[in-house]
Amino acid sequence: MTLSLHPLSPHVGVEARGVDLRHAVLPEIVAELRRSWLDATVLLFRDQVLTPADLVRVTRLFGEPFVYTRAENELPGHREVLVLSNLTENGRPIGSPASGRYWHTDGHFLRLPPAASLLYAVEVPPTGGDTHFANMVAAYAALPEAVRARIDGRRVVISRVQSRPYNYPNKPPVTDAERAAWPDMPQPLVRAHPETGRRALYVGGNVPWRVEGMPDEESAPLVTELQSFAVRGEFAYTHRWRAGDLVMWDNRSTLHRATVYDQVKHRRLMHRTTIVGDEPFFA
Numbered sequence: 491m492t493l494s495l496h497p498l499s500p501h502v503g504v505e506a507r508g509v510d511l512r513h514a515v516l517p518e519i520v521a522e523l524r525r526s527w528l529d530a531t532v533l534l535f536r537d538q539v540l541t542p543a544d545l546v547r548v549t550r551l552f553g554e555p556f557v558y559t560r561a562e563n564e565l566p567g568h569r570e571v572l573v574l575s576n577l578t579e580n581g582r583p584i585g586s587p588a589s590g591r592y593w594h595t596d597g598h599f600l601r602l603p604p605a606a607s608l609l610y611a612v613e614v615p616p617t618g619g620d621t622h623f624a625n626m627v628a629a630y631a632a633l634p635e636a637v638r639a640r641i642d643g644r645r646v647v648i649s650r651v652q653s654r655p656y657n658y659p660n661k662p663p664v665t666d667a668e669r670a671a672w673p674d675m676p677q678p679l680v681r682a683h684p685e686t687g688r689r690a691l692y693v694g695g696n697v698p699w700r701v702e703g704m705p706d707e708e709s710a711p712l713v714t715e716l717q718s719f720a721v722r723g724e725f726a727y728t729h730r731w732r733a734g735d736l737v738m739w740d741n742r743s744t745l746h747r748a749t750v751y752d753q754v755k756h757r758r759l760m761h762r763t764t765i766v767g768d769e770p771f772f773a
């Protein structure tokens with residue numbers, strides 16, 4: 491089979507055809523996949539039949555797998571694999587039932603957020619449960635010059651404590667133990683991609699983060715404006731899952747967001763891995 495590459499939308503995503511990931515992939519093919527992925531920020535393989543061990547092996551083609559999420563959602567026997575699912579076994583959830591339903595980039599509250607995430611669809615609902623992606627390089631490039639000048643070289647303070655009421659409005663307030671375990675994490679608001687050098691907005695989500703050195707009354711509306719600009723339709727792509735899809739996204743240059751589905755009627759089972767991150771640096 492020969493590799494061919496097909497854009498999924500004007501700014502986001504490329505589908506790689508002609509690759510069966512059950513088998514070894516030649517280094518020159520991996521290099522071509524990597525180049526296309528870096529350009530498109532999201533890479534799709536359809537019709538793959540992957541065991542959890544295959545998924546970890548495929549992850550290793552692109553980087554070092556990284557374990558950082560909640561142990562209760564790990565796949566038994568495969569610490570690198572996070573289970574996202576509404577399914578239960580013996581009355582207990584087998585994974586995290588609701589993946590991020592707000593725009594975010596994985597692990598931005600860590601000093602070294604994962605560079606990439608891979609999500610493999612084992613079972614998907616007939617409707618709903620799509621994932622939206624948005625390209626932060628394209629969004630940054632489209633910002634007016636005056637806004638770019640205002641944000642270049644700035645740091646945004648990512649705070650899990652601040653994000654709790656936005657992302658989990660039904661959970662109780664942050665405890666003292668959580669507050670102690672979740673230090674604020676300043677990140678570049680504009681991130682130079684370590685592999686391409688391209689500048690990307692790093693402003694994820696729905697939380698009006700504080701920009702260091704800016705008064706709150708200035709930074710909250712600025713961050714909110716950047717967040718809504720970043721996910722405008724022209725920078726975005728919606729992935730409608732089929733079982734057997736494997737999607738890899740670049741956390742350094744995309745935002746993503748899961749959507750709802752009927753969790754009572756339908757089953758969704760996804761396996762996710764992440765790849766160790768690299769030092770963020772300023773644009």
Ligand code: SIN
Binds near residue numbers: 746
């Ligand atoms: C994620 O946010 O990592 C997963 C997205 C999804 O479940 O669609």
